[in-house]
Amino acid sequence: MNLLFNINDLKNLLVDYYNLTKMRIAIFDDGFHEIASYPDRLSTYCRIIRNDVAMHKKCTLCDYNAFIQCKQQKSLHIYACHAGLTEAIVPIFADQTIIGYIMLGQVLTTKDRHALWHEISESMKAHDVDLTALKIAFDNKRNVHQNVINSSAHMMKICASYLYSSHKLVLKKDSLPQKIDVFIGENLRNDLSVPLICNQFQIGKTKLYDIANQSYGMGIAKHITQIRLQRAKEYLMDTDLPIYEIADLVGIYDYNYFTKVFKKETGVTPKDFRKGNTLPV
Template identity: 40%
Template sequence: MISTFNLTKLNSLLKDFYTLTQIRITVFDDTFRELAAYPEEIAPFCRLLRTDPAAEKECRRCDAVACETASRQHSPFTYQCHSGLTESIAPLYMGNIVIGYLLFGHVFSYSSHEEGWENIQKLCKDYKVDMERLKDACWERPLISENYIESASHILQAVASYLCLERMAIIGQKELPVMIDEYIMKHFTEEIDVQSICEHFQIGKTTLYEIANQNYGAGIAAHIRSLRISKAESLLVSRPEMRISEIAAECGFNDYNYFITIFKKATGMPPKQYRQINRRNFLSPA
């Protein structure tokens, strides 16, 4: 998918994040290609490490894996990279589609430089780099606490939300994944399945499966069931006058017994019990 960004506003926001946190922040598109960063220069530690092609390749792989993990869990993901520095990444969403990622990184999160160097030395021992210079680069990095990183991660999530709300990150053209997502959201309570979607968009099942796994982390049928269950949960609480059989039909379940089975599997309780418990909570004063 091709995503377009208002880079002028984006760079201003990245600069604000850095001013507050003193942590470098980067924007990737949905193919893990770097679009913007502040500051533009990476830390001397990373610059030195990436002089080894194997280390640079591992850096890119590490970023891609982190992007995929954050996308699957729909929330910021904080982790230690392959070289021992701490990074955090947040996905950018438009609807259910990932259009990019925000990442802050190169953070030296240890209680002391000695502790950090001991770990980093082990992780980087196979790379062809000057270890004395790498050690000096470690000592240049400020010590950052876990609490500070957690707070910065919260700000990162706020920035990601702001980017989408302000339309600073927009989908540049309606490509196939976007059109499929819109179609599913419009028709998920109707007779819809893999075959009908493939016929509508004139694509093969393999293409549809690849799009579903990339954007939903699940198959089309599982995604549609999830949407239907979510709608049923909402109706059970907000529409007490509706019979459960009516809700099942309203959400696209023509087989009432199947609906009961699937709902219980998804929520851990049958619809009637779910309504009783959550309706009580809904009516209780805060």
């Protein structure tokens, strides 16, 4: 995806975040390629493990699977890597489009360091990993409470929103995924079929499906539904419009079906969502 950014602005944000959390933080594009980080280098612990070719591949696969999970759920993903470290990834959005990710972590959250080291060292014995050096690096690793990880990750979500809203990370205006998003948002009351969208942008179905999976992390039909539901949430919170009218405005003309889809995606009915997200007068 075509991103515009000032590397110095990104670096300054990452340095500030690191000074607060003492956790390595990095920004990636939507193809999972790192574009900025602080500190610049991976931790000593990670570098020792990645010196082995097989373990490097395992680390890369572990990261990739975590990115995919974050992309599919379109929300914060906290996980433990194969080498025992806790990390977190959050997507950066331009409207409904994922344009990048922020990752933090490379810390320990275990309550039993001895047991974890035994498990890790056993898994490394078959590989060309310097266990003596790795043990020293392991012992020097910070052990933080899970609550600290959770709080740091939620702060990271705020940073992700800030990156786009403050134009620190910008999606080029001629980006096709963004154009498709704008078209969908402006035509929610219409029948947004695949042929209609393909005809609008003069692209084939395969191209549209590829764009949806790569840029939105889901099929185009589900992405359209997500945009409709997001718009519905805004109407529910910001207006007093009847729910059946909101359903019409977002292009879901069957009230019962709208309620069913809304509850499936959010866990609550539109009525309960409005009650829980409307400030008292």
